[in-house]
Amino acid sequence: MEFVSGGRLELHLTPSDVGKRVSVRRITEVVGGRPHFADAVGVLTSWNDGVLVVTKRGGESVRIVESAVVAGKIVPDAPVRRGVRPPRATARELQEAASRGWPATETERLGGWTLRAAGGFTRRANSALPLGDPGIPVSEAAGQVARWYAARSLPPYIQVVDEDPVVAELDRLGWTAEAPTLIRTAPVQPVADLPGAERVSLSREVDDAWLARYHRTGALGAQALAVLTGGPSVWFATAPGAIGRCVVDGPWALFGVIEVDPAHRRQGLGTAVMAALARRAMEEGASGAYLQVEADNEGARSMYDRMGFTTHHAYHYRRAPKG
Numbered sequence: 170m171e172f173v174s175g176g177r178l179e180l181h182l183t184p185s186d187v188g189k190r191v192s193v194r195r196i197t198e199v200v201g202g203r204p205h206f207a208d209a210v211g212v213l214t215s216w217n218d219g220v221l222v223v224t225k226r227g228g229e230s231v232r233i234v235e236s237a238v239v240a241g242k243i244v245p246d247a248p249v250r251r252g253v254r255p256p257r258a259t260a261r262e263l264q265e266a267a268s269r270g271w272p273a274t275e276t277e278r279l280g281g282w283t284l285r286a287a288g289g290f291t292r293r294a295n296s297a298l299p300l301g302d303p304g305i306p307v308s309e310a311a312g313q314v315a316r317w318y319a320a321r322s323l324p325p326y327i328q329v330v331d332e333d334p335v336v337a338e339l340d341r342l343g344w345t346a347e348a349p350t351l352i353r354t355a356p357v358q359p360v361a362d363l364p365g366a367e368r369v370s371l372s373r374e375v376d377d378a379w380l381a382r383y384h385r386t387g388a389l390g391a392q393a394l395a396v397l398t399g400g401p402s403v404w405f406a407t408a409p410g411a412i413g414r415c416v417v418d419g420p421w422a423l424f425g426v427i428e429v430d431p432a433h434r435r436q437g438l439g440t441a442v443m444a445a446l447a448r449r450a451m452e453e454g455a456s457g458a459y460l461q462v463e464a465d466n467e468g469a470r471s472m473y474d475r476m477g478f479t480t481h482h483a484y485h486y487r488r489a490p491k492g
Contacts, residue, residue, distance in 0.1 A: 179240055179242075180240055180241050181241060182213070182241040190453065191210070191212070191241055191242065191243055192209070192241065192244045194207070195239065214230070219234065225419070258354075258421070260482040263421070263459060264300060266421050267459075269400060270418060270425075272399035273295070274286065274396065275287070275321075279314070280310070282297055282303045284297045288391075290393045296328040297314045311489070325488065328484060339487045343490040344487035347487070347488055348485060350484055351461070351483050352459060353478040354458065355458045355476060355479070357447050359476070360458050361451050363441075365445075366441060369408045369413075380394075383397075383426060400418070404417070404446060406445050409433065409438075412427075414426040421455060421457045443476065460473065
């Protein structure tokens with residue numbers, strides 16, 4: 170934190186610094202007339218309605234009331250190890266990060282499971298995520314999941330890693346498998362070195378032109394916008410004929426919505442969008458890149474192969490039996 174003569178603290182931040190790495194000191198409590206302080210270091214991901222949100226390197230978001238801030242400044246970006254391998258992470262860790270990067274608008278806990286809903290916008294945001302013990306037998310938990318989604322007029326889905334022991338129990342209960350998907354990872358630096366980044370503009374905000382190119386919003390515009398703009402540190406990329414999205418969450422950057430208009434394909438625009446987003450992710454301290462791609466999407470898999478992505482783990486969805 171920055172001191173000036175006499176030991177006085179100063180605030181050198183404004184809302185225009187959103188997206189930068191900062192250090193913020195705040196009052197946490199006053200005991201016996203004396204204030205106690207705590208520091209938050211990370212990316213300033215928002216500053217709205219008198220509340221700052223600082224996202225730490227591990228993905229934790231700290232909400233700070235503006236009136237409690239006593240000092241703050243921009244700090245150098247965390248050094249990035251320019252290695253040839255992404256950082257280590259378990260399947261659970263990446264599943265948790267992916268859920269933060271594509272957040273549902275409504276969640277509810279069931280022990281170690283998280284029930285997620287967003288008005289039906291994508292299975293990812295409208296499925297239960299079992300990352301621990303639900304605290305009750307799986308058969309009972311599955312029943313609660315089915316009732317929770319039925320109450321919201323949504324099909325009951327559970328997103329499950331292929332190797333999770335819960336798969337066998339869901340098989341026994343008749344929950345059918347759908348949409349096999351791969352989590353693929355790569356080091357950020359080689360992606361950032363790909364050509365074409367200068368053709369791409371980045372923004373914290375998503376505009377009408379970007380949304381018009383995104384083929385999945387449809388009638389679910391409000392819910393889609395909430396999901397698309399949610400996450401620890403979100404960036405939107407735009408190029409002539411292409412869009413993309415990236416969410417930086419500690420050492421990991423989630424890439425998605427890489428879409429190129431049919432008339433602009435085979436011009437390297439997908440690569441350019443990835444490169445621009447990767448460069449920004451590196452500036453925020455990310456060293457690993459990951460994305461989700463459907464197992465049967467051979468075109469996308471081939472493109473990501475060329476960028477150095479390899480399969481980390483696989484997951485799929487289970488849908489409740491009818492009736």
